[in-house]
Amino acid sequence: MPEHFPDTFRIPLPDDFHVHLRQDEPLRVYVHDLASSFGRAIVMPNTTPPIRNAADLRRYRDEIIDAAAGYPWFTPLMTFKIAESHSAGQVRQLAAAGAYAGKLYPQGATTNSEDGVPDIRAAWPVFEAMQDSDLVLCIHGEDPTSFVLDREDAFLPVLEEMVRDFPRLRIVLEHITTSRAVELIRSLPDTVAATITVHHLLLTLDDVVGGFLNPHVFCKPIMKRPEDRAALAEAALSASPKFFFGSDSAPHPVGAKENACGCAGVYTAPVAMPLLIDFFERHGSIAGLREFCCERGRRFYRLPESDYEVSYSRKPWTVPERYGVVVPFRAGSTVVWTGSRPEPVQGG
Amino acid sequence: MPEHFPDTFRIPLPDDFHVHLRQDEPLRVYVHDLASSFGRAIVMPNTTPPIRNAADLRRYRDEIIDAAAGYPWFTPLMTFKIAESHSAGQVRQLAAAGAYAGKLYPQGATTNSEDGVPDIRAAWPVFEAMQDSDLVLCIHGEDPTSFVLDREDAFLPVLEEMVRDFPRLRIVLEHITTSRAVELIRSLPDTVAATITVHHLLLTLDDVVGGFLNPHVFCKPIMKRPEDRAALAEAALSASPKFFFGSDSAPHPVGAKENACGCAGVYTAPVAMPLLIDFFERHGSIAGLREFCCERGRRFYRLPESDYEVSYSRKPWTVPERYGVVVPFRAGSTVVWTGSRPEPVQGG
Numbered sequence: 001m002p003e004h005f006p007d008t009f010r011i012p013l014p015d016d017f018h019v020h021l022r023q024d025e026p027l028r029v030y031v032h033d034l035a036s037s038f039g040r041a042i043v044m045p046n047t048t049p050p051i052r053n054a055a056d057l058r059r060y061r062d063e064i065i066d067a068a069a070g071y072p073w074f075t076p077l078m079t080f081k082i083a084e085s086h087s088a089g090q091v092r093q094l095a096a097a098g099a100y101a102g103k104l105y106p107q108g109a110t111t112n113s114e115d116g117v118p119d120i121r122a123a124w125p126v127f128e129a130m131q132d133s134d135l136v137l138c139i140h141g142e143d144p145t146s147f148v149l150d151r152e153d154a155f156l157p158v159l160e161e162m163v164r165d166f167p168r169l170r171i172v173l174e175h176i177t178t179s180r181a182v183e184l185i186r187s188l189p190d191t192v193a194a195t196i197t198v199h200h201l202l203l204t205l206d207d208v209v210g211g212f213l214n215p216h217v218f219c220k221p222i223m224k225r226p227e228d229r230a231a232l233a234e235a236a237l238s239a240s241p242k243f244f245f246g247s248d249s250a251p252h253p254v255g256a257k258e259n260a261c262g263c264a265g266v267y268t269a270p271v272a273m274p275l276l277i278d279f280f281e282r283h284g285s286i287a288g289l290r291e292f293c294c295e296r297g298r299r300f301y302r303l304p305e306s307d308y309e310v311s312y313s314r315k316p317w318t319v320p321e322r323y324g325v326v327v328p329f330r331a332g333s334t335v336v337w338t339g340s341r342p343e344p345v346q347g348g
Numbered sequence: 349m350p351e352h353f354p355d356t357f358r359i360p361l362p363d364d365f366h367v368h369l370r371q372d373e374p375l376r377v378y379v380h381d382l383a384s385s386f387g388r389a390i391v392m393p394n395t396t397p398p399i400r401n402a403a404d405l406r407r408y409r410d411e412i413i414d415a416a417a418g419y420p421w422f423t424p425l426m427t428f429k430i431a432e433s434h435s436a437g438q439v440r441q442l443a444a445a446g447a448y449a450g451k452l453y454p455q456g457a458t459t460n461s462e463d464g465v466p467d468i469r470a471a472w473p474v475f476e477a478m479q480d481s482d483l484v485l486c487i488h489g490e491d492p493t494s495f496v497l498d499r500e501d502a503f504l505p506v507l508e509e510m511v512r513d514f515p516r517l518r519i520v521l522e523h524i525t526t527s528r529a530v531e532l533i534r535s536l537p538d539t540v541a542a543t544i545t546v547h548h549l550l551l552t553l554d555d556v557v558g559g560f561l562n563p564h565v566f567c568k569p570i571m572k573r574p575e576d577r578a579a580l581a582e583a584a585l586s587a588s589p590k591f592f593f594g595s596d597s598a599p600h601p602v603g604a605k606e607n608a609c610g611c612a613g614v615y616t617a618p619v620a621m622p623l624l625i626d627f628f629e630r631h632g633s634i635a636g637l638r639e640f641c642c643e644r645g646r647r648f649y650r651l652p653e654s655d656y657e658v659s660y661s662r663k664p665w666t667v668p669e670r671y672g673v674v675v676p677f678r679a680g681s682t683v684v685w686t687g688s689r690p691e692p693v694q695g696g
Binding site: 208214218 | 495496552556562563
């Protein structure tokens with residue numbers, strides 16, 4: 001029973017549990033787009049070079065905090081890129097430096113994963129150390145040796161092994177795309193959750209290759225079938241605590257998308273919240289929106305309620321064709337909802 | 349049992365039973381690339397404007413023959429683009445003008461099909477007239493209202509209806525891509541055949557979206573799963589008279605491929621024969637190659653044996669990065685086989 005939303009409503013400032021921010025000058029732009037809508041964000045470590053150790057992590061966090069100076073409500077939640085060579089001591093140092101999670105990239109699974117983990121079982125001791133340090137394990141869950149549409153499902157047995165061998169390790173299967181992944185996540189213990197992106201909620205493979213080829217919605221894992229999208233939507237709209245929002249927003253300059261070697265990634269940060277509100281108005285409720293974007297993720301990551309809130313109003317705007325050199329998701333189209341500047345929770 | 353081919357061998361000059369040649373100046377380039385390797389070619393009518401009537405067909409044929417002046421062995425086999433408004437008289441005029449086939453494009457199925465047939469059953473009287481005139485019906489067999497990976501299989505029941513209602517109509521399901529299409533074609537009477545392209549024999553969806561996005565192998569119908577490719581390979585290598593070569597070679601300027609609205613189509617004309625020879629050497633025989641490229645199609649179309657033959661030699665060459673403004677299939681890679689200039693059959 002969808003609910004017609006009031007023309008203005010307030011929610012706690014949402015968090016984004018999976019985002020790419022890049023580095024240096026571009027970072028300053030991307031942080032602006034992200035921090036305009038979100039309070040906290042799990043920042044992916046597959047920068048060039050990657051975030052591998054405590055010193056890198058501190059330096060990258062400082063860089064982000066500096067870039068986000070105009071956004072006092074914004075806190076980056078740092079991660080590191082798992083290597084099978086990480087020692088238990090290094091993992092403890094990363095935890096002490098404030099890491100929230102380590103990210104597992106199977107080698108070759110996506111952008112900047114050439115230095116990912118080639119043999120996941122060789123990283124078992126790293127997962128053990130992460131479990132001991134109470135770090136979250138974030139996973140790009142694809143087996144890159146499988147056919148492109150089967151890669152996520154082919155990874156699921158590995159996830160099951162991890163859950164069996166590390167019963168206290170909190171695990172997030174990132175940006176899930178298939179009905180089988182949804183089913184498995186539901187069936188696993190509460191130590192296991194999944195993020196869902198806005199583009200996987202809204203699109204299927206039809207939107208990439210069904211008409212003209214559209215590089216701007218090409219991503220990894222690639223969108224799947226309508227039945228898969230329906231399963232993701234059901235999960236996001238459900239009362240399960242296991243599914244929450246992570247945008248996987250990934251800025252690629254237009255030249256890296258529109259050429260013979262198109263990079264994977266969709267830049268959704270500027271439009272994610274308006275589109276999610278629209279999705280929940282059509283299919284769910286404000287309570288459901290709040291659970292998906294503001295509550296379930298922070299509970300899983302054991303974060304306090306946000307000190308900020310934001311007001312969204314039915315004020316349509318046209319998505320610019322470019323944010324700097326990046327073509328955003330839904331460029332040129334009209335989105336309905338406009339967010340206010342976040343404000344501290346009154347009486348909080 | 350693959351057969352190691354001799355370093356030089358002769359075959360009848362192959363034919364291409366599905367090709368796009370465009371018009372005007374570009375046509376002169378594309379005819380060169382095609383006529384260098386093929387004797388006859390079924391030329392698609394989805395030009396701008398399309399080939400709809402006898403006068404258009406004659407004019408387009410003259411244009412092609414003029415452009416192919418240096419290739420005395422080359423004969424274009426003309427087609428027209430079916431509209432549900434075609435009268436029986438118009439169909440007879442097209443046959444009298446020398447049309448070999450009419451091409452059915454479901455509206456919206458591929459490049460330049462906005463003016464295709466919206467309701468296929470409304471074209472039943474056209475098929476009736478084509479049957480009466482002994483014209484071949486070539487079909488882009490996709491239901492564009494289905495999910496992209498299901499479109500070909502969703503069309504198959506329509507094909508079955510056509511075969512039931514027009515038992516004497518020769519039908520070619522063009523550029524098939526799925527194992528179900530292969531199965532159905534096998535099971536239907538000998539009035540029904542299918543073409544297979546070289547890119548669908550060699551690639552799967554992995555090659556389009558499995559790594560970086562590759563617009564140069566994006567086509568309609570899109571490549572499917574490894575099992576589907578295996579079924580196509582088995583069909584091409586089999587003794588069935590129902591499967592023969594049609595390249596669907598389609599030149600798009602690089603700017604129309606590498607941008608936010610990538611056009612569908614792969615330019616294979618310059619490399620199709622070397623790649624097919626390589627395929628048959630790895631999986632089949634020279635006899636099989638000859639059946640697939642030189643015999644089955646002409647028998648289905650009731651054409652005589654070629655008056656020309658060509659010699660292929662194991663002389664590797666590097667595929668240019670561009671043919672004019674078009675990026676060819678396998679640009680920059682090495683292919684093994686080089687064809688001679690076609691020569692009249694001796695004692696023929």
